[in-house]
Amino acid sequence: MTEATTAVILAAGEGRRLEPLTNRRxxxxxxxxxxxxxxxxxxxxxxxxxxHVVFVVGYERDRIQTHFGDGDDWGVDVSYAVQETQLGTGHxxxxxxxxxxxxxxxxxxxRIIEPAAVECVRETLGTGENGAVMAVTRSPTPAEYGVVxxxxxxxxxxxxxxxxxxxxxxxxxxxxxxxxxxxAIRATPTGADGEQSITATIDRLLxxxxxxxxxxxxLWLDVSHLWDLLSVTGRMLDRDGGAVSGTVxxxxxxxxxxxxxxxxxxxxNATIGRGTTLADNxxxxxxxxxERSVVFPDATIGPGAVLRDCVxxxNATxxxNATIPGGxxxxxxxxxxxxxxxxxxxxxxxxxxxxxxxxxxxxxxxxDVEVAPGAGASGTVEQGTQIRRG
Amino acid sequence: MCGxxxxxxxxxxxxxxxxxxxxxxxxxxxxxxxxLANGDxxxxxxxxxxxxxRAALPDSAPHQxxxxxxxxxxxxxxxxxxxxxxxxxxxxVAVVHNGIVENYDELREELVADGxxxxxxxxxxxxxxxxxxxxxxxxxxxxxxxxxxxxxEGSFAIVVTMAGxxxxxxxxxxxxxxxxxxxxxxxxxxxxxxxxxxxxxVTYLEDGDLAILTADGVAIEQDGESIDRGRETLDWEADAAxxxxxxxxxxxxxxxxxxxxxxxxxGRIDPDAGTVxxxxxxxxxxxxxxxxxxxxxxxxxxxxxxxAAELVEELADVRATVEIASEYDFSGxxxxxxxxxxxVTQSGETADTLSAIRSASRAGARTLAVxxxxxxxxxxxxxxxxxxxxxxxIGVAAxxxxxxxxATMTMLAVALGRQRxxxxxxxxxxxxxxxxxxxxxxxxxxxRADTVAEVARxxxxxxxxxxxxxxxxxxxALEGALKLKEISYDHAEGFPxxxxxxxxxxxxxxxxxxxxIMTEGSRPAGTLNNVKEVQARxxxxxxxxxxxxxxxxxxxxxxxxxxGVLEPLVANVYxxxxxxxxxxxxxxxxxxxxxxxxxxxxE
Numbered sequence: 004m005t006e007a008t009t010a011v012i013l014a015a016g017e018g019r020r021l022e023p024l025t026n027r028r029x030x031x032x033x034x035x036x037x038x039x040x041x042x043x044x045x046x047x048x049x050x051x052x053x054x055h056v057v058f059v060v061g062y063e064r065d066r067i068q069t070h071f072g073d074g075d076d077w078g079v080d081v082s083y084a085v086q087e088t089q090l091g092t093g094h095x096x097x098x099x100x101x102x103x104x105x106x107x108x109x110x111x112x113x114r115i116i117e118p119a120a121v122e123c124v125r126e127t128l129g130t131g132e133n134g135a136v137m138a139v140t141r142s143p144t145p146a147e148y149g150v151v152x153x154x155x156x157x158x159x160x161x162x163x164x165x166x167x168x169x170x171x172x173x174x175x176x177x178x179x180x181x182x183x184x185x186x187a188i189r190a191t192p193t194g195a196d197g198e199q200s201i202t203a204t205i206d207r208l209l210x211x212x213x214x215x216x217x218x219x220x221x222l223w224l225d226v227s228h229l230w231d232l233l234s235v236t237g238r239m240l241d242r243d244g245g246a247v248s249g250t251v252x253x254x255x256x257x258x259x260x261x262x263x264x265x266x267x268x269x270x271x272n273a274t275i276g277r278g279t280t281l282a283d284n285x286x287x288x289x290x291x292x293x294e295r296s297v298v299f300p301d302a303t304i305g306p307g308a309v310l311r312d313c314v315x316x317x318n319a320t321x322x323x324n325a326t327i328p329g330g331x332x333x334x335x336x337x338x339x340x341x342x343x344x345x346x347x348x349x350x351x352x353x354x355x356x357x358x359x360x361x362x363x364x365x366x367x368x369x370x371d372v373e374v375a376p377g378a379g380a381s382g383t384v385e386q387g388t389q390i391r392r393g
Numbered sequence: 394m395c396g397x398x399x400x401x402x403x404x405x406x407x408x409x410x411x412x413x414x415x416x417x418x419x420x421x422x423x424x425x426x427x428x429l430a431n432g433d434x435x436x437x438x439x440x441x442x443x444x445x446x447r448a449a450l451p452d453s454a455p456h457q458x459x460x461x462x463x464x465x466x467x468x469x470x471x472x473x474x475x476x477x478x479x480x481x482x483x484x485x486v487a488v489v490h491n492g493i494v495e496n497y498d499e500l501r502e503e504l505v506a507d508g509x510x511x512x513x514x515x516x517x518x519x520x521x522x523x524x525x526x527x528x529x530x531x532x533x534x535x536x537x538x539x540x541x542x543x544x545x546e547g548s549f550a551i552v553v554t555m556a557g558x559x560x561x562x563x564x565x566x567x568x569x570x571x572x573x574x575x576x577x578x579x580x581x582x583x584x585x586x587x588x589x590x591x592x593x594x595v596t597y598l599e600d601g602d603l604a605i606l607t608a609d610g611v612a613i614e615q616d617g618e619s620i621d622r623g624r625e626t627l628d629w630e631a632d633a634a635x636x637x638x639x640x641x642x643x644x645x646x647x648x649x650x651x652x653x654x655x656x657x658x659x660g661r662i663d664p665d666a667g668t669v670x671x672x673x674x675x676x677x678x679x680x681x682x683x684x685x686x687x688x689x690x691x692x693x694x695x696x697x698x699x700x701a702a703e704l705v706e707e708l709a710d711v712r713a714t715v716e717i718a719s720e721y722d723f724s725g726x727x728x729x730x731x732x733x734x735x736x737v738t739q740s741g742e743t744a745d746t747l748s749a750i751r752s753a754s755r756a757g758a759r760t761l762a763v764x765x766x767x768x769x770x771x772x773x774x775x776x777x778x779x780x781x782x783x784x785x786x787i788g789v790a791a792x793x794x795x796x797x798x799x800a801t802m803t804m805l806a807v808a809l810g811r812q813r814x815x816x817x818x819x820x821x822x823x824x825x826x827x828x829x830x831x832x833x834x835x836x837x838x839x840x841r842a843d844t845v846a847e848v849a850r851x852x853x854x855x856x857x858x859x860x861x862x863x864x865x866x867x868x869x870a871l872e873g874a875l876k877l878k879e880i881s882y883d884h885a886e887g888f889p890x891x892x893x894x895x896x897x898x899x900x901x902x903x904x905x906x907x908x909x910i911m912t913e914g915s916r917p918a919g920t921l922n923n924v925k926e927v928q929a930r931x932x933x934x935x936x937x938x939x940x941x942x943x944x945x946x947x948x949x950x951x952x953x954x955x956x957g958v959l960e961p962l963v964a965n966v967y968x969x970x971x972x973x974x975x976x977x978x979x980x981x982x983x984x985x986x987x988x989x990x991x992x993x994x995x996e
Binding site for chain 2: 027058060064065067068069071072073081082083250265266268270283284286288289300301302303317318353
């Protein structure tokens with residue numbers, strides 16, 4: 004069999020668990036050390052020798068297209084298949100059918116992986132059997148993913164988000180297929196949720212066909228919740244080292260393992276602590292302290308503000324001396340209570356936290372929220388809400 | 394205006410020329426052609442877009458040398474015969490040419506009298522015949538090219554190839570040409586986009602240079618003396634020529650504005666201190682003694698300059714004027730020693746603007762270029778250059794470069810104001826903070842693109858469109874109307890809002906939407922009165938607004954985020970999207986509107 008030279012990367016999804024950050028951008032465009040998650044996936048496939056990449060895009064696709072263009076900056080040929088409505092990962096793969104010729108790879112666009120994950124699937128796919136290939140990795144929280152059971156190198160069972168996972172082995176979201184898979188997807192009945200998922204198709208292939216497993220134990224990082232953005236950023240800064248290229252006042256202190264974009268500014272006596280990233284045109288005022296926080300483009304942090312464990316959305320403003328002390332919080336996401344997560348707060352795009360305002364750990368302000376100077380905010384605050392003092 | 398490409402090397406010339414022409418197509422496109430040379434010379438040319446030529450080309454050809462051209466008609470209609478390359482009577486000399494040969498009537502008469510036969514209406518055709526005549530007199534090819542060029546008056550870039558000669562000859566006067574250096578192959582073009590995929594090592598030719606290209610290298614001579622022009626490495630990306638999933642370059646470039654603007658500002662402003670660092674060496678004494686800042690520009694750049702002139706007057710407290718480049722004359726008793734003439738041109742090759750800046754230089758004024766293109770002609774002809782850093786723009790309708798031009802000149806106005814002592818550091822901080830807020834503000838407008846598309850489609854079939862605004866909103870009204878005209882071919886006009894009642898109001902009907910800017914920096918209260926006037930006549934009113942209470946008088950209100958005097962600049966993005974979606978709903982050729990070219994290199 005000829006070797007796969009094409010990778011289809013699924014990037015059409017919305018990522019609702021990551022609202023408000025995914026209100027204006029798709030989940031694969033969330034930044035880790037100032038680069039979108041999707042860029043890590045693209046680099047892994049490019050490093051593994053893939054020549055042609057198809058991004059399946061849909062939700063807020065302008066963001067992806069504007070960032071990646073035709074892939075020239077990564078030395079790869081990127082084309083786009085549009086999934087107009089999000090009808091599942093299988094349906095997404097179908098959208099790429101016309102842009103694929105021969106065996107190909109499929110990857111999730113929102114998991115950080117290493118080139119080895121791509122290489123091993125590609126090699127097994129190239130060994131000549133006509134089946135599908137799936138990379139399998141281990142997770143300490145298997146219940147959040149598709150858990151697989153193996154017999155030798157064969158996948159024998161795949162259960163999505165089981166309550167009681169039989170093992171820690173999960174579907175890593177990297178697959179190898181031949182073009183026979185398109186017919187298999189079309190033949191897969193739509194699920195109860197109205198979606199055609201690729202795992203449902205694989206489940207059918209388990210019965211009718213052989214699905215090979217390749218074990219991958221390299222880096223595998225998922226941002227499934229807002230607070231993961233901070234920990235994954237920390238991980239990647241530790242691995243890749245920081246980079247400081249903005250305009251930084253001489254008297255400011257910038258720790259290791261921070262990333263400051265070239266258009267970022269840091270004022271006099273400000274402190275930028277470990278695990279912090281400042282995107283382009285973001286600004287930190289004099290005497291401010293920003294630790295373990297991710298600051299999006301165009302955001303402004305006023306003088307004397309203190310932010311810990313915080314995500315500051317694009318073009319958001321944090322006023323002078325505002326305080327987000329950080330630490331452990333209890334956060335409710337889509338009805339599920341998460342206790343003891345480390346999250347100071349999330350400030351949505353274009354939101355404003357007034358001077359001297361205080362956010363209780365775990366506060367999540369949606370887009371355009373305005374917290375008045377001196378006021379306090381906690382919990383989840385809906386888009387456009389104005390919080391007054393007292 | 395037209396595009397030139399040339400290749401000499403060890404590989405096949407045809408694919409390089411065909412790709413080069415496609416990359417250049419935005420420059421001019423009513424006909425195209427190539428000449429392929431080895432021992433013989435094969436010429437292919439067609440009227441229409443480059444695709445028409447491509448269909449006529451063979452699948453492959455053994456030739457390792459050739460020249461190509463896309464044309465935008467100046468002399469003679471777009472026909473197969475008038476397309477370049479042009480050849481002599483023997484068919485052994487082929488020439489492509491940009492620009493105008495002013496004395497072609499006279500030369501043609503002389504050549505016809507000597508028995509030469511002409512097959513086209515173009516001015517270019519005299520060139521191969523002049524070369525042929527010199528060759529007949531026994532001149533070597535190089536001498537023949539030189540003697541022919543010596544006879545020409547006007548502005549031009551010319552590339553010549555001959556059957557049986559291993560060299561390409563290239564020369565220029567007031568029209569750009571750039572050489573690309575490969576390994577065992579050399580490229581030539583009027584614009585680097587033609588060969589960016591092949592090489593980034595380039596040499597810009599100067600007026601009067603004659604470049605002789607062979608596969609192994611390039612020799613340049615000036616007045617018969619060999620000269621070293623040096624090389625530059627470009628860092629522009631080749632995706633200049635690719636659309637990255639967007640249906641049109643224009644839409645891609647509209648969406649690139651936040652990134653382009655951040656790039657424009659990067660490392661140049663300190664909003665806290667109220668300072669700007671533009672890396673310009675304008676002497677302090679000169680800046681304090683300035684009596685006038687004079688902007689010269691054409692088209693969209695002219696509207697960006699109008700925005701800038703307002704800012705310069707407000708912030709630097711010095712008279713600022715804006716001249717249409719083609720109307721420019723250094724006159725009116727100006728003191729050249731106290732005048733700064735600023736040429737604003739995206740490409741840096743706009744012939745009208747270059748001609749204007751030359752006349753300012755001759756008069757003795759200090760000159761400054763505001764451009765997007767490193768190494769362009771304007772940067773070599775002015776005393777100082779300021780780059781807008783917007784990245785390559787392919788769509789003929791300028792979008793991101795307008796935004797970056799205004800942002801760059803806002804920094805210039807602040808720098809002048811601070812240097813002249815007319816601008817307080819407080820006010821400078823305020824303006825620079827507003828400027829810093831522009832990329833985020835533009836992103837907010839882009840996030841509403843779907844809404845704009847809906848409204849645009851709803852009004853697409855209107856009789857005409859009127860754009861109004863005051864103060865900084867006025868140049869944006871003019872720019873909004875220009876965008877719509879350019880790409881949708883609809884009748885659109887921009888007016889200072891107060892001018893409506895002095896005439897144009899007669900044109901307003903329920904079938905003519907009025908698009909009004911009502912933001913800070915655009916005297917919204919005044920414009921609101923004009924909005925009431927047009928609403929009373931039944932015109933639908935679309936407002937880009939941050940003015941409280943305006944919504945009662947608007948059929949559609951699009952919010953503009955708070956960025957002070959730069960709010961009209963952010964509002965302009967609504968007008969860009971509106972123009973785009975009107976044109977899209979009419980299925981127009983958005984990236985290559987009829988009769989227009991990206992960079993107008995003829996006067």
